[in-house]
């Protein structure tokens with residue numbers, strides 16, 4: 607038997623040696639998950655002895671984490687704007703930047719019932735958050751990936767969100783109608799970056815990450831098509847890569863969008879283009 611503290615220390619050392627960043631935080635999450643408590647609650651029970659029943663499966667997940675399986679896949683869920691979403695290899699692991707995007711959008715949305723589209727919904731975090739926060743509105747969540755849509759469906763059921771429609775669509779191929787808001791976190795990573803990516807990112811579906819030589823293939827298709835699916839004064843809100851702002855800005859402007867603005871993320875990167883249908 608080992609105590610909670612000894613287990614945390616040992617696990618953090620193990621992960622550290624395998625090059626895992628924030629090894630102690632990772633270890634605390636894995637143990638808290640195993641014990642069914644929060645990370646903070648671990649601190650009040652450092653002396654608690656842990657039986658082999660707890661330690662054996664913990665060693666298994668520790669080994670996987672050491673091999674570069676993402677923490678979020680081992681925990682099976684991820685927090686996003688105050689809700690827990692299921693998270694697995696069917697879709698991109700939700701990123702903190704996308705949570706920032708959700709918060710910016712919620713502040714900008716006008717009052718009243720809206721028609722909203724989340725294009726490339728993945729696990730559903732963005733569109734389902736908007737649906738949950740705006741129960742008077744209707745959100746269409748679209749993705750080309752059946753896997754992603756099945757995860758979105760499970761998340762909607764788990765969270766009891768019903769003001770939604772799920773559509774399998776290659777961008778707008780199966781979308782009809784016009785929207786007050788179109789939000790999209792499409793794949794935007796250049797193909798060539800695959801080799802130098804962190805081990806964890808190889809567990810995200812390639813379909814959700816890569817988009818041609820400069821990462822902009824899908825956005826180049828998406829931006830002009832989106833124009834015709836927005837109502838007058840409708841808002842487009844995007845997430846893009848760290849060096850794509852000027853390309854995307856000129857794309858938006860040449861398609862006739864107005865009020866183009868590229869907002870920065872918490873790291874200061876021009877990450878979120880916003881534009882309006884005139």
Ligand code: GLN
Nearest residue numbers: 791792793794795814815
């Ligand atoms: N931000 C993600 C990354 O750099 C990419 C997400 C995306 O392509 N939409 O790993």
